[in-house]
Amino acid sequence: LERQDFSEFQPFTRDLHPYDLSQIYRELAPEERSHFLIRLHTQQLADMAETMTNREQAGIFENLGPDRSIDVMRHMEDSDLARFLHDLPPGKREELLSYMHLSDSSALRTLLGYPPESAGRLMTDRFISLSADDTAREAVEHIRRSASMSDTIGYLYVVDGNRKLAGVVSYHDLFFAEDDQKIETLMKKRVVFATVAMDQEEAARLIQRYELLALPVIDEESRLCGIITVDDILDIVVSEADEDVAKMGGGGKDIDFDTPPLIAVRRRLPWLILLLFIGLVSGSIVDYFEDTLKQIVALAFFMPMIAGMTGNTGTQSLAVVVRGLNGRKLTASTVWKLLRRELLVGLMIGVSCGLLITVIAYFWQGSLLLGGIIGVSLLATLIIGTLTGTCIPLVLSRFKVDPAVASGPLITTLNDILSLFIYFGIASRFLGML
Amino acid sequence: LERQDFSEFQPFTRDLHPYDLSQIYRELAPEERSHFLIRLHTQQLADMAETMTNREQAGIFENLGPDRSIDVMRHMEDSDLARFLHDLPPGKREELLSYMHLSDSSALRTLLGYPPESAGRLMTDRFISLSADDTAREAVEHIRRSASMSDTIGYLYVVDGNRKLAGVVSYHDLFFAEDDQKIETLMKKRVVFATVAMDQEEAARLIQRYELLALPVIDEESRLCGIITVDDILDIVVSEADEDVAKMGGGGKDIDFDTPPLIAVRRRLPWLILLLFIGLVSGSIVDYFEDTLKQIVALAFFMPMIAGMTGNTGTQSLAVVVRGLNGRKLTASTVWKLLRRELLVGLMIGVSCGLLITVIAYFWQGSLLLGGIIGVSLLATLIIGTLTGTCIPLVLSRFKVDPAVASGPLITTLNDILSLFIYFGIASRFLGML
The missing domain is CATH 3.10.580.10 (CBS-domain)
Structure with missing residues (x-):
């Protein structure tokens, strides 16, 4: 597209949309980027920067040097610039603000004074x-x-x-x-x-x-x-939707196709290590019921299925709540209606799956009592799973805790623990009869 | 708001936005609804219907009777009406189209001729x-x-x-x-x-x-x-985002706070029953390795953690792919870059978690070999988990299979199976040495 031939550069780029400019910029090798940037008008640079992520903007400003950067910032929309400045370390932010004209920086300070993610932060003063x-x-x-x-x-x-x-x-x-x-x-x-x-x-x-x-x-x-x-x-x-999906996936927030591996690992690993320790709690439940398990090894065959199913119903409920919570204020009556509905759903799903597994377990292991134990356990754990998937995000949002904590994997792992406890609890109670 | 006093009804509703009208309609008891509808102008009815779901629209048209309905439909935007007609059974759709003026119905037929979810379906001809x-x-x-x-x-x-x-x-x-x-x-x-x-x-x-x-x-x-x-x-x-979250939750599609319990059960249960059977495959793997398990019951302690962790990394990768796929065409180079990144991430996460669990298992069970087996298994399963979470949705989207199939629970359940197979496979190989 453009290599050596800079004579045609300006007529060519003048008609391009800022998004197209940013795509060209992204395709360029690092050493070509400053050549490209130097040849754009200040307003073009400002418009292009507005379409980019904070990290990319930082790269551009570094490339341009302080004087040109301040110039470009003056041409950017206040809300976009405020978003960029907000993510900078306070010292760096103050430095940039102090370079600006007083009228520009005071408008920005007003914007930055509104709470993050508020309407005030998003607004532009370019209206008539x-x-x-x-x-x-x-x-x-x-x-x-x-x-x-x-x-x-x-x-x-x-x-x-x-x-x-x-x-x-x-x-x-x-x-x-x-x-x-x-x-x-x-x-x-x-x-x-x-x-x-x-x-x-x-x-x-x-x-x-x-x-x-x-x-x-x-x-x-x-x-x-x-x-x-x-x-x-x-x-x-779009970014709220990304957040919701990340929430369901657990700790995948801010990871996209272009995130470098090390950063992706740093964002995912803390979650996984936390989940690993919680997962070991499931292990210690099995450990606690070791005697039960030793006597009927067949119990182990149904362990993954029961834990998995509880996690699955939990995630289904979670998906409903995550999207429903989105920007909506919940009244007590909505919450009760939802809880009653999910309880009822858990009960119906529990009865259907419980009956099914009783029959399967009976034919597989030849013991009606074992079948019954597994069926009742599944019924109980599915109800519990539905309720944890519903309640945990609701409670967290009530107490204004970052709902990303109620991610899919966390609910699944907690449900693992609850389900194994219920399963072995019921089984050890009926052990004498087997 | 409005009960008996209909004299002030029209001045009051005239200034209301269609969305506000629809909210009033929703709050009304079924028997009050037809009184409400009768008092609205045709254009108001049309605008209000456009803000509602297909199911609610069907309720309104039933309430209005065929003649008034056709009148209201004439005032609706073609794209909204096409969406409503598309979801009707073909016989019913033809009946409605045949009642309309030829010019209206032929415009609608053109719209309905475009593929579902295409730009053609969405467009309006109200432009200058x-x-x-x-x-x-x-x-x-x-x-x-x-x-x-x-x-x-x-x-x-x-x-x-x-x-x-x-x-x-x-x-x-x-x-x-x-x-x-x-x-x-x-x-x-x-x-x-x-x-x-x-x-x-x-x-x-x-x-x-x-x-x-x-x-x-x-x-x-x-x-x-x-x-x-x-x-x-x-x-x-917004609806694409809802679909993505439903995908991560598995089969929760089209379920919101207002879905009646029976419909919610009918939408979730088929998935859960499928997952139940897949979950039993995990059981039969444990069954297959029964001898191994009997000899070292301690293997069971780590089963939930290993299966859970594999599911968790899989869901994390899935979250990245689900949002990344959204409306984007993937080039081979993007896919390879993503696969390499996820493989590397899986490797790094696997090594970290594997080492950690080796130490924990050693101190808990006092056997370095058992610790090593669990660590190596976790390393292997985490890499596999990352890759399934990445590949399955990619492959499905490549073959244009409805990607809802690659839901979070399915990936989790498949990873359960793979992880148990790897875990017991490795363990039984080293059994003699324990």
Whole structure:
């Protein structure tokens, strides 16, 4: 594509979308990258950086050197830049902020003052606000003057004298307005909005439900301070989904196809070592029931199946709860309804599978009592499995513990322990009768 | 909210967003619902139905009776209606189509002719197309005339004489244009587009990457036949994420907080019964090695841990692949890079955990050889676990098998079998030395 021939470089890249530029950048060998970066305009660099991960951004800024970096940062959207700065060590962040113009850095400090993952962090100040008293013609002139300021999102927000949000008008509506029509008569007064402190998932849900292109964000005094656009929300929705899948997989968070092996190991290993120790608890249960096991070795044949099945029902319940919890506030009645449902499901599944395994075990091992023990154990463990898969994430989210703790593997491993304990407990009780 | 007092009903509901209407509808007792529906305008009913699931839509149409239903359907967006019709039994679908005006039903038949989950199915024909030769003033007049036709999405598409897609202009750009400026000079010629047969996930990815509000869809002859809007894409992204989590949970697909228990059981049980039988294979492996187990019962202590750990690494790898596969086309080089990475990760994790468990087993059971057997087994099974978690979903997606088959529980259960086989295989080989 581009090797030595730099004369055609600028006409070629000028029309490219920032995402395409970032793809070219990624394909380049490290030593070619600085040649590439030097030849891009500051705004192109800023737009490209916005499409990249924090780690890639850091690489670019290192390549550009401090002066050019500050220049590029000035052209980036505040919300994207705030995300980058947030992940830097505090000293480095302060250094960068101190290099910037006071007006830029104070806007960034305000953004960084909102809680992480809040609507305030996501918003951009590139929006156009109109006054309700303006006529359509005045509004159009105002829009023309603020051209460079505005994102092309299709809505214009109307504020009153105190900068309080009063309504919304679309470009589309302005097209159909008479020149001297007042904005007040054009605008919709029922505006869906977010507050600066609102969780980003909740804001995403509003945009999705009401099929909006942008969501205005207001502060404690109902003043309009920014907007969140639907493209930022799409990124949030995708990364929330990634988090949920990682949760189900357990500790795979932030690992993708491009993560280097050592980093992947460092992120997965702590989890696995924790699970290894928890897994040994299962071992000590078997150890504790060694005598039972020695007398009926056949019990060992059904051990993997019982432990596995309990883990499986647990994971199924977990999947329902993980997605259901997403950005939703749970009322007590929802929780009770869910618990009753899952208990009932566990019971029905337990009875079906319990009966089935009783018959299988009877034909395989020729003992009805052994069959019965295994069937009853499976019934009990499946109910327990369903309930742990439901309750643990609910309890964790109630106490605002990072729900990643309730990962699939953890639930599976805990269910291993519970199921073996129940299984051998029931078996040793009926041992004399075998 | 509204019980007996219907006089204030229409002024109250007129300003409500369709999503809010649907929430009120859901809160109503079944017998109140028809009173509620009767009092809504046809367009309100159509908009509300669009925000609901197919099952809820069917309930509404049943409530409204055939004549009113057809009327409401005429006011619905084609893509939403096509989704509803697609899920009906063919006889019922034909019946509904035959009641409609020929122009409506033939448009729907065209949509239903595109493959399920394709861009063609998602698109709406409510867009405005301009000609490149128009002036800005002509364009504005054209837009005013087609007012009711257009979604307020912010873009206008430009087509040539053969209806081929030629460019895109935003409302925003039209605002800044001189009256007699040609559309040709305003439009951007580099348009990101989808084809009717393109997978909906791929279309979603384009919208996300290029931060678009809408994506034009063209047919085989490059003719513009519809647009996909970002709000439809948000729904797709959310439901794809739900599918991925369900995949990790195994068979929990389409189960949410409101699914009745019996339906939840019917969706989960087939999976569990399949897994039960696969789980019994693990049992028969233990059965096969019964003599080994009888001689060293201590082997049973480590069984749950080894099987569990293998399942855990497998699920971790699966989580990475499931999200990575999402809508992405894999090149051979990506696959090889991923496989090499996961093999390396499996090796490193295996060595770490293997050494750790060797030490633990030595101190617990006092036999270095037993410790070594368990350590080597864990090393081997962790590598195998990582590889199955990576390969199975890759192979399935390669052969276009529904990847829901490669669910977390299935991988866990298969890994149970493999790990027990390896574990007892290694142990029985060294049996003489213990």
